[in-house]
Amino acid sequence: MRKNCARMLALVLVWLVAFSARAAQTTVSGDSIKSYIRVLASDDFMGRGTGTEGCRLAEEYVAAKFRQWGLKPAGEKGTYFQPYTVQFFRLNAEPVLEAAGRRFVYEEDFEVLRFSGSGDVRAEVVWVGQGLVDTSSKRDDYRGVDVRGKVVLVAREMPREGGSPMMDQPSDSVRAAAAKAHGAVGMLIFTPPSESRPSRLRGRLSPFDYDPSFVAATVDPRVATYILKQAGKTEQEINQMFRSGRGQSFATGVEVHLRVDATFDPKRATRNVLAMIPGSDPKLKKEYVVLGGHLDHLGTDFRGTTYNGADDNASGIATVMEVARVMMANRIRPKRTVIFAGWSGEEMGLLGSSHYAAHPIWPLEQTVVYLNLDMVGRGNGKVRISGKYYGPKVWELMEQALGDSLKKDAEPQRGGPGGSDHTPFLVRGVPAFFLLTSGDHPDYHQPTDDWDKIQPEVCQVAGEMTYRSAVALAQAPGALLEADREAEYVFRHAALAFLQPTWLTTGLESMSQHHIDVALLVPRVKPQAGLSEKLEVLVRAADSLREADRESEEFDLATNPAELRMATYRGTLELLLGVRGQDFDWDEAILRNLARLDYRVLVLSDSDGVWTDGRELTERGKQAVRIANETGLLLLLENPSPAVALSLLSATSKPAAVAGLEGESLREEVLNAVAKNRGLLLVPYCPREKATDVAQRLNALKPRLGSDHLGLYPHFRDPKLVSLARSIASELLKLGWKREEVEAVLGSNLAQILREVSVEREMTIQFRF
Ligand SMILES: [Zn+2]
Incomplete structure (x- = not known):
């Protein structure tokens, strides 16, 4: 169903005239923002579903306002638009x-x-x-x-x-x-x-x-x-x-x-809307401050229900528009170029902002910041600003710009990818912040998300914060573009695993300060102690970590592999409990109960004559491996001889982690055995080494094992190794590794392998309608 063009343009004209009187005001006005929302979230725009007439109308409206206020076109070919296509799918009737x-x-x-x-x-x-x-x-x-x-x-x-x-x-x-x-x-x-x-x-x-x-x-x-x-x-x-x-x-x-009954169009046309205020500084004008929000929403469904999306996200794009208007009204001549963006395709999976980031009209390497507004129309008056962990320097400037009056309403958050249009910028290394008003959004993705529920005073706070931040960042003297931003993002986003077993009693604070995200802890057990005393130590160690978990926001006892994946979002130091066989005299009853005590890793090291005779696994060693497989413990084999590594890899039925092999020891047959085991080969690195050398070693192993089966193994318990790990990540990117591959090697492969060794608990299915 296509409405004709003349009617659409007439509508835009009516809306433009209706609210142009406010253009003179030189401060951010919540009422102005609400007036744009009222237009975008009216039934005439049919919910702004990407690829529908309603979304097209929204694109026209936003561009027309930008033109009216005197912003320059920043889209393709001197227009306000960046066209692209989406794979359009919708149901026409109830299935x-x-x-x-x-x-x-x-x-x-x-x-x-x-x-x-x-x-x-x-x-x-x-x-x-x-x-x-x-x-x-x-x-x-x-x-x-x-x-x-x-x-x-x-x-x-x-x-x-x-x-x-x-x-x-x-x-x-x-x-x-x-x-x-x-x-x-x-x-x-x-x-x-x-x-x-x-x-x-x-x-x-x-x-x-x-x-x-x-x-x-x-x-x-x-x-x-x-x-x-x-x-x-x-x-x-x-x-x-x-x-x-x-x-x-x-x-x-x-x-x-x-x-x-569905419609599919593999190439449905849609557009991002882009406008700018060109920079005035001869050098800095080639740098960009980008503000944006999505202008699309869910459209109208097969039942004829329209989702007007007033808060999501007419509020965000309307706030971006208001900031543009006020900058023009105040005749701000920014040093850097300021770009204002309205994305389509967000609700279909961040398609508009992703298209822009993949085909940037204004280079991302020169983009100092992206500020994203999504759902800023309702709430308790506070504004969550996510992203400071990924852009600490930019955040510092923003915080200054807010001043005391606005700072009290800001709730800075760590941030991270996902959830909105800041993501495609962030993952490419552009410091990107996501502003979302705090409090409940009770009509989220409901047909009841209507304009009359918008709280102008809430929009106004978000708008002022955006305005002040944007002006400050556009005017800031000095260099804001840091070197190697993508590597920094990858490194910060990765869950960096420090798999060198560390005494439980030492150094947790220092680890979390150094961006270590996952640490393997082992309790210190006196070798001469009796068995019951040793068991006592193991139980108490687990208890004390559970307590640390309860009492501190900074630490989390990882009892479930999914928690390791969460480390990067939560910013906690995930603690993984491990134990060495000799610390419980390889006692079978204790071994069988370790997983229940929240131990996840069985460390096999220092040939003690019990689990290995130095050449191969003994019967007791093989039995320990069997029990670890059955109960879901990850086997971590430290610095083995090639023969012992081969023996372990043939004994285990689950993937194992083999750490510390290098040079001569990385024999063909050992690599084949690791590949067959589909475990992890942990490549050692130590402070004397150059990042390029470690990266080259990983790169040489990748064709043999794949990036899914490689990891890093710090040679010492030295948090300074973290900066080396960061450089290794940067070198791997330079060697053409994908972001996900680098993150896998830094830590996420560990979560994967723990998941594979963990024991499934199945559920009996009982269904009644
Ligand atoms: Zn949204």
Whole structure:
């Protein structure tokens, strides 16, 4: 449904005239901001869904205001716009799913997968387990069933404890492709529930494999259970099927009715809006201060409900507009160029700001800061400003600029990627701050997020903060562009793991000051002590860390691999408890209970004649490995001889971490064994070394093991090594490593491997509608 252009322009003109009288005011006005919100969030703009007429109208409106106030165009070819395309998908009517006489509820029991085709299918359901075909492992979940013209029911893999259900498994698209290849006309897919992760309905196919006639939906496990029960399966059998997911495909005899009516446009046009006040300093005008917010929202859904998005994010773009207006009204002649941006595509996944960051009209290397406003229209009057950890110098200037009057309303936060349009800037090393008003946003993503609920006094505070910060940063003398910003971002964002076992009693404060994010701690146990005394020490060590966790914001006892991933967002020092075998005399009963005491790592070092005879693992060593595998302890092998490393790697059934091998010891057969084990090879580094040399060693190992199986191993317990780790990260980027690869080596591989060794706790499924 396209409205005609003349009507659209007429609307814009009406809105422009209605509020132009305020243009003379020279301070940020909450009422002005609310007046723009009233326009953008009116029903005429139909919720501003990216790629719809409503969003186009918003783009025109924002650009027209910029023009009216005298800002220069900063888009492509002398315009106010940066056009790009999105993969547009929307449902035109309420989808239908019925099975064996039962009608399911949309968004409660099932959801259409994004980029599903359309159709009205009535067909038999065929259970195909995980729906995978892999010729190399001779796996074929479609063996023995004929799915032509039918709908397949597919289970994703069981999520692992602490893991994401979507990680490490073939995508829904892979399963859809297998279904289509076998002639199926539709797919119902679900995630089996586990204790750690509830099942979620959302999912998507790849838009690149779009098939207009293949319909696909995610269903709640209850729906899958219902269908399988209709097919005569017991609850116990169904639990078993969910868990194993393979080997028993069969036609259920149950008919489903699945109806999807959707529109897909692979290249729907949309635009970012860009305007500027050019800099006046001959040198600094080539540097940029960028302010922005998204102008799109969720649009109108298939039920005809319009999501006006007054707070999200008419408030943010309106505040950016007001700052632009006031800078013009005050005839500010900034030294640096100030860019004002309105992004589209945010609600579809930060598409507009990502497009700009990938195709910057004004170079990102010259961009000193990006200030993002998203949802600043309601709340308690305080403003959360996130990003100081990633841009400490810029934050210092901003804080000064706020002055005492505004500082009391600012809530500075560590910040980080995710959640809004600051992300594409931040990950490329541009200091980026995200302003969001504090307090509840009760109508978030609801059709009730309307303009009349906007609190002008709240917008005004956010607007003044933005105005003062932007002016101060645009005018600041001296250099604001720091060297090597992307490496600094990667290093700060990574969870830097310091896997040299450290005595529990020493140096926690100094570690957290030095940006160490994960530390491996071992209790100090007197070798001559008796067994019960040693056990006592181990128990007390865990207790004291639990207490530190409770009492301090700075430390967190990592009992779950997911917590290691969180380290980087929380800014806590994640403490990982480890123990050496000799510290409990390799006592089997203690070993079996370590995981329950929150120990996560079994350190194997100093050949003591019990677990290894110096050449290979002894029987007791092998038994310890078995128990560690069973109970979910990570094996960390320190500075072994190649022979002992080989012996351990052949004994363990789970991935292990091997630390300290270098030079001659990194023999072909050892590398092969690590590759086969899919564990971690921890490359040592010490203060005397040059970052380039360590980076070269990692780079040489990458083709053999992949960046997923490499880590760093500090040779000493010296926090100064942290700055060396930072330089290593920088060198790896220069060698062409991706950001994620560098972060993996610095720490996230450790979280991954801990997840793999951790023991799954499965959940018995009981479903009743
Ligand atoms: Zn938003």
